[in-house]
Amino acid sequence: MRTALFLLLLLAVAAVPGSLVPQRISNPNGVLQYFDNNPELAPVLDSIQAFDVYSSPWFSAIYLLLFVSLIGCVIPRTIHHIRALRSQPPKTPARLERLEGFITSEAPAGGTTSTAAIETARDILKKSGYRVRLFTGMRGDLSVSAERGYLRETGNLVFHTALIGVLLSVGIGGSLAYGGQKVIIEGNSFANVLLSYESFLPGRLFNEGMLTPYRLSLDNLAVTYETENRNAYGFPIDYTASVTKYLPQPDGTERVEQDIVKVNQPLSIGNGTVYLLGNGYAPKITVRDGDGNVAFSDAVPFLPQDANLTSLGVIKVTDSLPEQIGMIGFLYPTAAPLQTGALTSNFADLINPVLSLQVYTGDLGVDDGVPRSVYSLNTDAMTEVAGRNADTPSIQLVPGETVDLPGNIGSVTFENVDPGAAAGDLSNSVPRFVSFDIRSDPSKLWVLVFAILVLAGLMTSLFIPRRRVWVKASDVEGGGVRLEYAGLARGEDPGLERAVGDIAERHSQRLGLRVKE
Amino acid sequence: MTDTLVSLSLIALWSAIAIYTLAFIMFTLDFAKRSAWAQMAAAPAKVGSRASGPAGTTLTVDQVDTTGGQPPKFAFERIGFAVTVLGWLVHVGAVALRGFAQGYVPWSNMFEFSLTATAIIVGVFIAVQLWQNLRFLGAYITGFAIIALGLATVNFYVEVKPIPPALQSAWLVVHVFVAVLGTSFFALGAGLSLMQLLQNRRDAAKIRGMKFLQTLPTADVLENLAYRVIVVGFVFWTFTLMAGAIWAERSWGRYWGWDTKEVWTFIIWTIFAGYIHARATRGWRGSRSAWLAIIGFIAVLFNFTVVNLFFKGLHSYSGL
Numbered sequence: 001m002r003t004a005l006f007l008l009l010l011l012a013v014a015a016v017p018g019s020l021v022p023q024r025i026s027n028p029n030g031v032l033q034y035f036d037n038n039p040e041l042a043p044v045l046d047s048i049q050a051f052d053v054y055s056s057p058w059f060s061a062i063y064l065l066l067f068v069s070l071i072g073c074v075i076p077r078t079i080h081h082i083r084a085l086r087s088q089p090p091k092t093p094a095r096l097e098r099l100e101g102f103i104t105s106e107a108p109a110g111g112t113t114s115t116a117a118i119e120t121a122r123d124i125l126k127k128s129g130y131r132v133r134l135f136t137g138m139r140g141d142l143s144v145s146a147e148r149g150y151l152r153e154t155g156n157l158v159f160h161t162a163l164i165g166v167l168l169s170v171g172i173g174g175s176l177a178y179g180g181q182k183v184i185i186e187g188n189s190f191a192n193v194l195l196s197y198e199s200f201l202p203g204r205l206f207n208e209g210m211l212t213p214y215r216l217s218l219d220n221l222a223v224t225y226e227t228e229n230r231n232a233y234g235f236p237i238d239y240t241a242s243v244t245k246y247l248p249q250p251d252g253t254e255r256v257e258q259d260i261v262k263v264n265q266p267l268s269i270g271n272g273t274v275y276l277l278g279n280g281y282a283p284k285i286t287v288r289d290g291d292g293n294v295a296f297s298d299a300v301p302f303l304p305q306d307a308n309l310t311s312l313g314v315i316k317v318t319d320s321l322p323e324q325i326g327m328i329g330f331l332y333p334t335a336a337p338l339q340t341g342a343l344t345s346n347f348a349d350l351i352n353p354v355l356s357l358q359v360y361t362g363d364l365g366v367d368d369g370v371p372r373s374v375y376s377l378n379t380d381a382m383t384e385v386a387g388r389n390a391d392t393p394s395i396q397l398v399p400g401e402t403v404d405l406p407g408n409i410g411s412v413t414f415e416n417v418d419p420g421a422a423a424g425d426l427s428n429s430v431p432r433f434v435s436f437d438i439r440s441d442p443s444k445l446w447v448l449v450f451a452i453l454v455l456a457g458l459m460t461s462l463f464i465p466r467r468r469v470w471v472k473a474s475d476v477e478g479g480g481v482r483l484e485y486a487g488l489a490r491g492e493d494p495g496l497e498r499a500v501g502d503i504a505e506r507h508s509q510r511l512g513l514r515v516k517e
Numbered sequence: 518m519t520d521t522l523v524s525l526s527l528i529a530l531w532s533a534i535a536i537y538t539l540a541f542i543m544f545t546l547d548f549a550k551r552s553a554w555a556q557m558a559a560a561p562a563k564v565g566s567r568a569s570g571p572a573g574t575t576l577t578v579d580q581v582d583t584t585g586g587q588p589p590k591f592a593f594e595r596i597g598f599a600v601t602v603l604g605w606l607v608h609v610g611a612v613a614l615r616g617f618a619q620g621y622v623p624w625s626n627m628f629e630f631s632l633t634a635t636a637i638i639v640g641v642f643i644a645v646q647l648w649q650n651l652r653f654l655g656a657y658i659t660g661f662a663i664i665a666l667g668l669a670t671v672n673f674y675v676e677v678k679p680i681p682p683a684l685q686s687a688w689l690v691v692h693v694f695v696a697v698l699g700t701s702f703f704a705l706g707a708g709l710s711l712m713q714l715l716q717n718r719r720d721a722a723k724i725r726g727m728k729f730l731q732t733l734p735t736a737d738v739l740e741n742l743a744y745r746v747i748v749v750g751f752v753f754w755t756f757t758l759m760a761g762a763i764w765a766e767r768s769w770g771r772y773w774g775w776d777t778k779e780v781w782t783f784i785i786w787t788i789f790a791g792y793i794h795a796r797a798t799r800g801w802r803g804s805r806s807a808w809l810a811i812i813g814f815i816a817v818l819f820n821f822t823v824v825n826l827f828f829k830g831l832h833s834y835s836g837l
């Protein structure tokens with residue numbers, strides 16, 4: 001017990017540092033930032049795994065030791081308990097008055113016999129869930145020895161064993177689990193193969209065959225904004241992604257089903273689950289080169305920068321002639337000018353969308369095989385032709401508008417993807433995208449099952465009292481019967497005294513006596 | 518409409534604070550009376566219950582041994598308790614009005630959480646009296662409620678806002694409610710443990726003052742009472758941890774990710790598991806386990822205040 005206690009408290013203390021500095025597992029960007037802000041301290045902390053506390057050798061050592069001691073504790077106790085379950089209540093102690101809740105009373109001569117009294121006591125105890133056994137003492141006194149609450153120890157063992165179950169499930173499940181992120185723009189679809197994921201984190205035992213084949217298309221992302229409460233104007237209050245599932249069937253056909261994904265309402269598909277974790281706008285942009293040929297036409301996901309969805313994105317036009325074109329764009333869903341003349345967005349929905357583009361020409365640096373983020377533009381080998389540092393200011397476009405690029409290199413169009421809407425209604429002019437997390441963790445169910453056992457075992461163990469009770473009847477000279485009652489707690493049992501008193505009272509009532517304490 | 522409900526709720530809230538303050542004064546006057554009585558009693562009555570059995574499990578809370586003379590009437594305690602119940606009713610009114618204004622359970626930001634949580638804590642304090650007379654914790658509980666409500670209203674107040682999609686879940690209701698229930702029992706347990714430590718010091722003649730302690734249950738009895746409320750709290754806390762994991766799975770795609778709030782829930786759970794073990798470990802009964810109970814409750818408070826406000830994590834629901 002001392003070891004278990006020590007290790008439990010040590011585990012509690014060891015878990016603290018992981019809440020004080022960011023952890024790679026939960027907050028990787030925070031870790032990068034920490035390195036930036038504390039360039040001297042961070043490497044030192046890193047060398048003692050302060051950013052990976054919960055997978056560090058020292059943390060693992062504590063909980064592994066704890067579970068070793070737990071196993072070493074549970075096994076002998078289980079064996080002992082199985083024996084106890086089969087055993088009979090122990091012999092009645094010679095002197096009950098030393099025990100807890102001791103009560104004695106005397107039945108007058110002619111009232112009852114010790115045999116009858118003990119039979120009655122046995123009956124009462126048995127009905128109250130006690131295991132009973134009769135004894136005859138050395139002086140001819142009769143007694144019933146009773147025990148109850150074996151379930152308490154059972155619960156305790158179930159609790160501790162289920163804890164081991166939770167740990168094993170988490171450990172094994174973790175190596176079979178996988179998860180990845182996928183950005184899907186309205187109208188587009190996604191096939192569940194490794195290549196389609198933007199990022200993917202496989203468990204140790206993952207193989208590609210674990211990905212169930214299916215396709216998922218995003219039909220629409222509906223967002224509802226608060227417009228009545230002035231304290232929370234523009235608050236998003238609902239995101240609902242409508243999707244179509246394409247599920248291949250064994251007979252070679254495909255089953256097509258509509259479904260929805262919401263925050264807090266993930267979608268089960270294949271052996272994975274789809275979670276809606278992020279969203280934003282993906283303006284559709286078309287670039288034509290100097291000859292009027294379409295060099296680029298696509299919806300580009302822009303990253304939200306603030307609550308009103310001012311969004312930042314990068315457009316890379318690799319196929320334009322004579323030079324490649326790069327653009328850094330800001331989308332303002334509901335644009336409003338600031339005092340300085342710059343734009344800002346004051347509402348997250350599309351009321352007055354404006355796209356502002358800084359344009360560069362030159363070499364995008366994407367042909368050398370080095371992977372580049374789609375969200376950043378390397379302008380080292382490029383010239384700014386429109387923007388703050390160029391002769392031409394940034395290009396500003398509203399949906400459906402086309403503007404020529406400076407120097408006759410072509411034109412850029414901010415497409416309105418809903419041209420048929422009523423005049424002035426731009427609410428669907430820019431497509432939205434969602435960012436889905438798609439995960440599979442086969443341990444989930446097992447962890448849940450063991451967790452329920454933990455809770456059930458815990459309650460059983462804490463709230464079912466285990467106790468022994470004895471009732472003794474001895475004939476006294478002159479013909480009466482002396483009755484004695486006492487109990488013994490086995491583990492925490494605050495209600496023992498009351499329980500003994502209760503039994504004594506019921507017994508006396510059945511025998512027609514008055515109890516004296 | 519909403520605005521009216523919100524301001525009515527605030528009026529009720531400040532009234533509750535005022536009434537609790539009155540109750541607090543009554544409870545401290547009660548302690549003063551008790552001290553005076555203990556001083557006067559020529560032969561101080563043997564306190565508490567019959568001696569505990571070998572396992573230390575006897576639990577009878579006779580507050581004063583009645584064979585020692587006239588049983589004193591601690592009127593202030595009863596007044597204090599009645600005033601507390603009144604304050605609580607007003608407080609519950611404040612919670613309900615806020616809930617109607619919100620159109621949702623009133624515990625989705627730090628202000629509402631503090632408002633509702635204190636109501637549940639005081640409610641549990643009132644309810645346990647049906648089981649055991651623990652009114653001597655009145656000053657502690659009302660003091661706690663006054664401070665918590667005052668600080669939350671002054672520092673955390675936010676207007677009624679719609680519930681962000683991340684919090685629109687039945688698990689918010691269950692998880693948070695049960696967490697508060699657990700917290701209430703831990704609060705009582707910490708109060709009892711605190712009293713237990715005071716009794717121990719008095720028994721060791723380390724403190725002269727606080728004569729009222731003579732009229733309260735013995736350290737042993739307090740320790741057993743603390744254990745009994747804390748195990749109830751522990752069951753709730755275990756459930757909270759599990760419900761949180763289920764919600765995290767629904768909402769973030771993983772049931773456990775060592776987010777700061779998850780870490781602290783785990784730390785608290787482990788401290789109280791340690792407490793339960795301590796009670797069954799030789800040498801750890803008594804003051805040491807009492808300290809664990811108090812540290813555990815401090816960790817609970819820390820988890821709610823410092824962790825919410827200053828630690829980065831996914832649980833950024835303070836609404837501030």
Ligand code: HEM
Pocket residue numbers: 001002004008066067069070071073074155156157159160163457458461462491492790793794796797
């Ligand atoms: C992962 C580590 C452990 C945790 C989280 C844990 C937790 C708990 C909890 C919550 C209880 C009270 C509920 C119940 O009785 O079922 C308990 C009781 C108990 N544990 Fe553990 N335990 C751990 C390891 C151990 C180990 C290693 C031992 C063996 C030395 C042990 C022995 C006991 C015993 C004997 C009790 C009953 C105490 C009593 O009757 O009050 N536990 N444990």
